[in-house]
Amino acid sequence: MRRQSLQMAAWAAAALAGWAACALAVAHGDVTPQAVDTHELPSLGESWREQNPFREPEPNQGVAVRIGTSAFNQNCARCHGLEAISGGIAPDLRRLDNDCSVLKDAAKKAACVAENDQYFLTTVRHGRSRNGAVYMPPFEGTLNQEAIWAIKAYLETRREKPM
Template sequence: MKFHPRFFAGSLCVAAVVAWAHGDVTPQAVDTTGLPQLGEGWRPENPFRGNEAAIKIGSSAFNQNCARCHGLEAISGGIAPDLRRLDNDCATLKDDAKKAACVKENDDYFLNTIRHGRSRNGAVYMPPFEGVFTQEAMWAIKAYLEVRREKPL
């Protein structure tokens, strides 16, 4: 079977477009200038909750690094979990102590996931970002996600 040169050239162009369609998957640096440095130990709860500077930094960091899977402005297109729903279970709780415990548990889940990633049966569903992002950057992203919640607390 003989292939026409135009068919070959067209196939090559399609392959090139597909290869670059996903965009740059190299994590982008997160500038946390203006945020307090958190030190060596990992904080168990988000220290930047409600911090406007952290929310702004987190928005930029999320949209540059997380949106390719979790969607622009945290609106998932289905490839990965919709992180606006992370605290949905907490929003339904009436007891303030239980709600606070729920949010703390979700902080722990978020930090563990962003630091260590998620994999199952050898398949990586989310890469680990420990060593790529600082603790300040991770908590800034969480602060941003908290203002994007589907159900306010």
């Protein structure tokens, strides 16, 4: 009798774990990267920019934020959350530049922002994996640099701590 109870408990735990993994995969939805229409933004050329060219105010920042919002919703929100508010699956991207916002020295703040831009660009282009498991797919080849920097421009409007 006790053996049957243990077997039933083990089976129930395995079924629950399988259900949870399946639910998580379904919650992720279609994780195939989606192309983004960036024809309204100026071409940034073949060489990757080191910093976000759409950070500065107009003429392109408003358009970049609009395109970045759409691109984020199509490609990033399923893991990073609607409006960049993570539900715990992936990092909360409103906090991406938090370390920079508290710096008082302008040169140090600029260096911090540049470093964050590089981290963001590398992560989005090449993705993230650990021990063979893909935690974030690479977007290079699907998203051009205009789309990637537009997403960053959008995320800068979502910052947890203003610059």
